Every structure is written in C-alpha cells, then in structure tokens.
C-alpha cells in the first residue's frame with residue numbers, strides 16, 4: 001500500500017522571461033522551497049526520506065544534471081537524502097509520484113517524495129536540443145513526428161471538433177479556475193514562493209488565468225500552428241502538415257484550431273507529494289490524505305501523439321475492475337483543449353466531473369511539474385466535496401500517457 005501524506009505546490013507564474021513573478025527564481029529554489037514546505041507541513045523527519053524522485057522535461061542548463069539532488073542540497077536537507085530526476089515529457093510529475101509509490105509498494109522504501117519542476121521562462125521548451133526525435137535520421141524515417149500543436153489540430157480535424165466547441169471548453173477552464181481562485185479552493189496546496197535573496201514573497205497565487213476571457217475574445221485569436229504547419233521539412237520538401245497527413249490521409253487537410261487561448265499556458269512552477277508505506281504511517285502516527293490504487297502507462301501512434309490518455313485510463317481502471325462511471329473526479333491535462341475533449345468522448349465521461357477547477361489552459365502547464373500538481377488539486381477537491389476516487393491522466397510526447405487512480409482515506 002502507498003499512502004499520500006500530503007501534496008503541495010508553488011503557484012504557477014507566467015513563463016515568459018520578463019513577464020512572470022517567478023522568472024527570477026532558479027528552478028532548484030522553486031523545488032527546494034516545495035520540499036521544505038512539504039516536510040514542514042507533514043512534520044516528518046527529513047532523514048527518513050529514502051529518495052526524492054523529480055520529473056523535469058527540459059533537462060539542460062539550470063535544469064540539467066540531477067535537479068532532484070541539487071534541490072535536496074539547496075533545501076538544506078540531510079546529506080543522506082538522495083534525489084533522482086526523470087523525463088517522461090509532460091507526464092513526468094505524475095510518473096515521479098508513481099515511481100515513489102512503486103518503491104514504497106515494493107517494500108524497498110518507506111518514505112519517498114515524488115514531484116516535479118519546470119521553469120519554462122529560464123529553461124524554455126526545446127532547450128535540451130533534442131528536438132522531437134533526438135535528430136535521429138533512422139528513427140525519422142520510421143516515425144516522422146510533428147510538433148504537438150499540429151497533432152492536436154489533427155485530432156480536432158479527424159474527430160470533428162469545431163473551433164467553437166474547443167473555445168467553449170477553454171472558456172469553461174477559465175471560468176472554473178476563476179471561481180476556484182475566488183473561493184480559495186487551491187489554498188490547501190499552495191504556498192507562497194519567496195525570493196531566496198530577500199525573503200520577500202514573489203508569488204502566492206496562480207498568475208496565468210485570464211478571468212475576463214470571453215468567447216468572442218477567444219474566437220478572435222489566430223491559430224498558433226499554421227506557420228509551423230506550412231514549414232517545409234520533409235525529405236522532398238513536404239510541409240509539417242503534409243508529413244502528418246502522410247500518416248492520416250483521411251483528414252484531407254489539417255484544420256488549425258488551437259490558439260494561445262485554448263492551448264496550455266507556458267508557466268514556471270514546482271510541486272511535491274509525500275508518499276509513505278503503511279508501516280511508516282503506523283509507526284509515526286501520520287494521517288494520510290489518500291492512497292494510490294492503480295497506476296498505468298500506455299503508448300499510441302506518435303504522429304497523432306496525444307491520444308493515449310484513453311488507453312492509459314482504461315488500463316488503470318481495469319486493474320481495479322472499475323469503469324469510468326466509478327470515478328468521482330477526473331483531471332485530464334489540458335495540453336490542448338482537444339485532449340480532454342477526446343478522452344471524455346472516448347470514455348463516456350461526464351464533463352461535470354472533469355477538471356472541475358479548470359486546467360492547464362487557464363492555469364498553465366509547467367511541463368515536469370503538472371502531473372504532481374493536478375494530483376494535489378484532485379485530492380483537495382475530493383476532500384472539499386466529500387468524494388472518494390479520482391483519476392489523473394496526462395498525454396505525453398512520443399505518443400504516450402500516464403494515469404493514476406487515487407482514493408481518499
């Protein structure tokens with residue numbers, strides 16, 4: 001059994017340099033402050049932590065090396081505590097919690113932190129130089145991958161989601177996030193990030209939402225991925241759109257519907273989740289908030305890339321002989337609006353149970369941290385509503401997804 005003792009996160013700051021309140025804070029410090037708030041709130045002895053498992057996508061520059069260990073040191077934790085960094089692209093933060101849970105469930109570890117960090121302002125997407133496929137010409141001949149925005153537009157084209165439906169979804173994300181902020185639903189997980197130099201509060205609430213968003217405003221935005229789509233990249237000068245259509249000729253032509261208003265936002269942030277074994281919980285009289293019931297990953301075709309939340313969710317549900325109707329609340333990462341829309345349609349999930357406090361469209365998606373963040377959001381909301389079970393899932397680059405089912409205790 002793996003128990004979740006607590007989950008905390010930084011607010012998400014705008015992730016464009018010069019525009020966000022967390023731009024001046026090194027990603028080590030975002031994570032170190034998360035670790036210290038978590039340990040303090042849970043009242044644990046830090047020396048008991050067997051490992052700190054951290055998701056981070058752009059592992060270059062300030063986020064290069066082993067950011068988990070560097071943050072342990074930056075947080076002044078005991079030198080005996082280790083840290084390991086992992087990259088499962090956008091699923092990294094949830095994968096880190098799942099690995100923490102697996103370590104505990106195997107009996108090899110008793111207390112593990114899972115979490116994630118991404119400063120998208122300081123270490124922008126693509127900073128690791130890997131591109132979509134590590135620039136491997138042999139792989140590229142087998143799977144010519146395209147940027148995720150084009151994959152999202154391809155899904156919308158193939159599944160007949162209109163621009164208006166997509167904007168409606170985005171508007172709902174903004175409205176729900178605005179209400180959650182107004183009513184203080186995020187307070188349980190949030191802590192105020194401080195400037196490590198001065199100690200002054202840098203940010204205490206999520207900075208990305210635009211509560212005054214309207215459908216008209218969204219409709220007026222230009223699609224973001226038209227220029228990319230028309231870039232000549234193929235072996236015979238084909239555009240990115242044409243390369244995607246080679247795999248999906250039935251789409252005819254890609255309708256570009258995703259914009260700055262209905263795609264996930266670029267932000268900075270970190271999150272940490274404390275996972276403990278049953279015997280550790282008993283020995284220390286801890287009060288867990290939830291337990292991890294099921295964990296799964298699934299792969300799918302990499303050009304369309306973003307469709308695997310459906311099989312990953314099904315795999316996790318099957319472990320418990322559950323159906324989608326047995327899940328009280330869902331967090332389906334809003335990488336692009338079409339991702340949760342398609343997943344809900346495929347699984348027959350009631351939209352009233354999905355991303356009930358908004359998602360990455362309104363709040364932003366700090367790549368490596370998001371999975372751990374939305375797990376915490378799900379626990380907070382289960383408690384607030386007196387419900388039991390949540391499923392958290394994220395689509396992932398290369399055509400993958402990760403899913404976790406939690407239950408309150």
Ligand SMILES: CC(C)(COP(=O)(O)OP(=O)(O)OC[C@H]1O[C@@H](n2cnc3c(N)ncnc32)[C@H](O)[C@@H]1OP(=O)(O)O)[C@@H](O)C(=O)NCCC(=O)NCCS
Nearest residue numbers: 090148210213217218224259260261263264265266335336
């Ligand atoms: C879609 C994307 C390219 C847009 O980037 P961008 O154009 O720089 O987007 P911004 O958030 O800076 O918004 C640009 C403008 O759109 C407008 N805008 C954005 N959201 C809006 C809304 N809800 N209502 C009205 N206007 C809006 C604003 O004018 C904004 O400019 P401002 O910030 O100066 O006010 C970028 O957000 C992106 O790449 N998202 C996906 C990230 C990703 O791939 N993640 C990993 C895979 S999931």
